[in-house]
Amino acid sequence: SAVISQKPSRDICQRGTSLTIQCQVDSQVTMMFWYRQQPGQSLTLIATANQGSEATYESGFVIDKFPISRPNLTFSTLTVSNMSPEDSSIYLCSVEWRGGLYNEQFFGPGTRLTVL
Amino acid sequence: GQQLNQSPQSMFIQEGEDVSMNCTSSSIFNTWLWYKQDPGEGPVLLIALYKAGELTSNGRLTAQFGITRKDSFLNISASIPSDVGIYFCAGRRGKLTFGQGTILTVHP
Numbered sequence A: 001s002a003v004i005s006q007k008p009s010r011d012i013c014q015r016g017t018s019l020t021i022q023c024q025v026d027s028q029v030t031m032m033f034w035y036r037q038q039p040g041q042s043l044t045l046i047a048t049a050n051q052g053s054e055a056t057y058e059s060g061f062v063i064d065k066f067p068i069s070r071p072n073l074t075f076s077t078l079t080v081s082n083m084s085p086e087d088s089s090i091y092l093c094s095v096e097w098r099g100g101l102y103n104e105q106f107f108g109p110g111t112r113l114t115v116l
Numbered sequence B: 001g002q003q004l005n006q007s008p009q010s011m012f013i014q015e016g017e018d019v020s021m022n023c024t025s026s027s028i029f030n031t032w033l034w035y036k037q038d039p040g041e042g043p044v045l046l047i048a049l050y051k052a053g054e055l056t057s058n059g060r061l062t063a064q065f066g067i068t069r070k071d072s073f074l075n076i077s078a079s080i081p082s083d084v085g086i087y088f089c090a091g092r093r094g095k096l097t098f099g100q101g102t103i104l105t106v107h108p
Helices: none
Strands: A004-007 A010-013 A019-025 A031-037 A043-049 A068-072 A075-080 A089-099 A102-107 A111-115 B004-007 B010-014 B019-025 B031-037 B044-049 B055-058 B061-065 B071-076 B085-093 B095-098 B102-107
Touching: A004 A089, A019 A031, A019 A089, A031 A075, A031 A102, A043 A068, A043 A075, A043 B095, A075 A089, A102 B031, A102 B044, B004 B085, B010 B019, B019 B085, B031 B061, B031 B071, B044 B055, B044 B061, B044 B071, B071 B085
Parallel strands: A010 A111, B010 B102
Antiparallel strands: A004 A019, A019 A075, A031 A043, A031 A089, A068 A075, A089 A102, A089 A111, B004 B019, B019 B071, B031 B044, B031 B085, B055 B061, B061 B071, B085 B095, B085 B102
16 A cells, blocks of 8 residues: 655644645655545545646635645645635545555545644 | 435444444445544545445455445444544545545444
């Protein structure tokens, strides 16, 4: 399986500021994703991070609010811009990894963000 | 859009009991995945199902990919305290869609 690390693991931020979350994978992967998990809720896909091109955003998420970088096949960043308390969530990096015949999807440990 | 209905929302059981949870959808999925999430952690993949009708076990866990491709269940046998957590089903057709989760509490 792929081993995923995220930095920071948690942060407390002031409204109006921005936070960049880093995701590092121990092997090269084609597909990387960013999810949001609001308190007590399920996971919602924010965007697919494409290597060498712009990220593909899901409905309700825009690049100005959640800019994403994917400079290579093992690294991605998600920035939460101009934060408000409603952005308080766990942000999760995920990768699709080919385990044998099929693709499996693994998650990082998450970044717990609190916006005051 | 694609939606998954996961049930039950929560379960309170005694150690040693068996557990069953399921997910249904109005949409067809090509893959069903089951994850467990502990507090403060990311979801961990438990079982992956790739073919309609497939029945797969992983230790005390058993999961099946429904024949209609619109549902899946997860069974946990002889539960132990460390089974506590939130269990999510996820279906994939293109992107991954998650159920709402089942919160499992196991009393010793």
